[in-house]
Amino acid sequence: MCHTIKQHIPKPWLSTLQHMEYIDHHKSHIDTHLLYKMSSAHSIFVITSGRGSVVCLDRKSQLEKGMIIFVPAGASIKIEGSPWTESELQYYKLDLMLVEVKEDISNQSPTKVTTEQHESLAGNEIQEALSLIELNYTPWSSCLEALEQILRQQETTDWMEQWEVQLRFQDWFRVLLRQSDPKTETxxxxxxxxxxxxxxxxxxxxxxxxxxxxxxxxxxxxxxxxxxxxxxxxxxxxxxxxxxxxxxxxxxxxxxxxxxxxxxxxxxxxxxxxxxxxxxxxxxxxxxxxxxHRQEVRVFAPYLEDFVLALGIKPVLQCSHHSWGRQHYLELDDVPEFDVSQQEAQFNLGNVPDFIMLGKGYDRWNLDRFEQVAPTFYVEHLGEDWRSILRSTADVLGKVNRVQDVIGAYEDKALEAKDRLARYMRGETVAFLRISASDITLYGDQQGYVGPVIYQDLGLTPHSRVQQWTRHERRIFIGLEQLSQLDADHLLITFDTGNSAKPGDERELLERDEWKRLPAVKSGNVYEVDFMTWMNYGVISHRKKIEDVLRFMD
Structure with missing residues (x-):
């Protein structure tokens, strides 16, 4: 008889995520292999990189990127990485806990094999019960995105957030089982x-x-x-x-x-x-x-310097704008500036790059005119997907080995900050405004420079108007009437000088009665942040946003 996951987990809706970790064999403390014994919990291994093998009951199976393996409770396995591939074997390991419900199961197949049951089973039955089961999940990018989010959130101490983690796991687990159902494919x-x-x-x-x-x-x-x-x-x-x-x-x-x-x-x-x-x-x-991949490169990456610098490469030039200035938060004081707002600006003789990287919006500054100067790479990912931008940047600049450390450090920082903020904020609401001489801009909770960091990574609660008005937009313009309805407990603001006819024009809103009547203004919970730091994507920018939020709200 061939065992299926349904025989191990007859009621998957009673399963909860007990623990989850991401394992990189190159960084593990065991020479070439890792041993696992699934005592009372089932486990799921999701292979994200490299190749290797898994040994269970003396049966050896190959592992490779894209495979998902279910290991039943009671099984012991050994996982080994392959020495013949450059990519190290990496995978998620999820341990499942089953909620026991007392009922008559005399006519049902056993869901797991305990040590005490081994003696009453024939050898073949034990092997079938403890054999590995391969599962499917497509599209693969959605599978990894869900797991990455669960991993970031699982260490929270807030009980409502813990529930949210379980709900996210259940959504992922349901899709996994549905796509792996033998009825849909033999x-x-x-x-x-x-x-x-x-x-x-x-x-x-x-x-x-x-x-x-x-x-x-x-x-x-x-x-x-x-x-x-x-x-x-x-x-x-x-x-x-x-x-x-x-x-x-x-x-x-x-x-x-x-x-x-x-x-x-x-x-x-x-x-x-x-x-x-x-x-x-x-x-x-x-x-x-x-x-x-063999030598350092002189790179020009306007508004992508954050990603280049995070990988340990100092760009040959840094972009600036006549109204906004340069990105001071990057601390590139010794790097010459290139004003992208000057449509006909050219490189100086001593600052000609070997390589150019351009992100979305390059045509706004007419930067594709430099294709004839140096090889040019166009980043296709949206700014919210900064991890993919970092990976593609690392790939073309020969710094792939640094990516996981950079992302891991950010996620650790975000998770620690999220736990601290949960104890302090206790559900108090937040909104973010960009204020210029002519406009008030409200940023959404799902996209843009701000939302994914403060509302998702840090778990802050967006004001109801943020969710209602933006409706998954990056940002919207609001008037004074709408501003009066924005009674958030906390306001983060930054000033855009791009439309200012004279210094200070952008701050005239602060003298309006509509502004002074806002609850956050009355209680002193308004926090001004640096424009260029917050109006950028990138791991350095996002780290500094976290530091700002902790400085104001922790």
Whole structure:
């Protein structure tokens, strides 16, 4: 009999997340492998990077990025990383606690095998009961996003926040079980598709067609393509090229092979076609990618300096604006300024960059005119997805090994601050305003420079009008009548001098009766913050936002 997760967890809605951790084998304290014994809790392993193997009951199975493994209570496993891959084996480990409900289960299959039950079971039955079960979750990006959020929040001491963590886990767990339901796809079909994915990983350097892949596992081309995309989130040939290009990155970093040799080694017949696909995928040419991983680069990254500096690279220039000035919070006092508001500004002879990075809005400053000066990389991610911007920046600048430490340090800082604020704020409401000589801007709770940090990472409570008016917008303009309704307990404000005809114009609002009548103003709970620090994305900017909030509210 083949055991399914339903036999281990017949009532999944009674499961709770007992503990969760993120494990990087490279940083673990055990030489090459980790041993786990699932005593009274089931566990789920979600592989996020690298390759390796898992041994259970003397059976060895391969692990690779994208796999999700359920390990039943009572099982002992050994996980080993592969020494033949550059990416270290990394994964989430989730321990599940089951709420016991007394009922007659005499006609049901056992949900777990305890030590006392081992003696009454035959050897094959024990192996079946303790065998590993592979699960599915697509799209993969949604799976990782949910787990990342749960991990950040799980250490909270606030009992309502703890409930929120469990609700988020239940949402994730429900999707996982629904997509892994044998009724929607037979175990044999899942196994065949996984074998096809492994085949691609082993034979990416050969000519591969969709018809061949489909025929190998007995599916029509249409059925194979549909099921393959459901599991991986990619069309089959796109997935093949992704595997090839990721391998080519490793060869560019680790070998001195010529570009055309690397192209052939990973399955591209043409160096020209390889170069074109590589640039589409990585954002830069193969030769530039190799160079950046071997030497420091002189980079110009207007309004992306935060990301470059966080990775340990000092930019050759820092951007500034005639109205807003420069980003003082980055402390680049010895780095020359480049005024992006001067549409025809050019580089000085001693400050010509080797590499240019441009984010969203580059056309506002006419910065794409510098494509002829140096190779240019365009960041495609939205600012809220700063982690992905940091990862892509690290990839093109050869600093991938620093990313997890930078992100981890931020998340630790945010989690500690969130716990401290929960004890002090006790549900008091907050709003953020950007004030200029002509406008009052209210920032939303879900997007933008502010919302994801103060309302999500720090767990502050947005005023009801913030949620009602912005409706998931980054920001909205409000008038004095709306301002009068913003009776938040605390106000964070910053002043935009861009529309000021003379110094101080932007502060005239503070003399209005509508402002003076606000509860936060009367109670002295208005906090002015630095404009450039708060009107930016990036891990350094966000860290300083946390420090500001703690300074004012803790």
């Amino acid at each position: 175990p044999d079909e899942r196994a065949r598709l996984q074998s096809s994915i492994r085949y691609i990983g082993d034979h990416y350097d050969r000519t591969i067609t969709v018809d061949e892949l489909a025929a190998n596992i007995g599916l029509t081309r249409a059925s194979y393509t549909r099921q393959f995309k459901r599991i991986t989130g990619k069309l089959p040939l796109d997935y093949v090229n992704t595997v090839r290009l990721e391998r080519s990155k490793q060869l560019l970093q680790l070998t001195d092979d010529r570009i055309h040799e690397i192209a052939q080694n990973v399955g591209f017949s043409s160096e020209y076609y390889f170069g074109r696909r590589f640039k589409q995928y990585a954002g830069i040419s193969p030769g530039l990618y190799r160079r950046h």
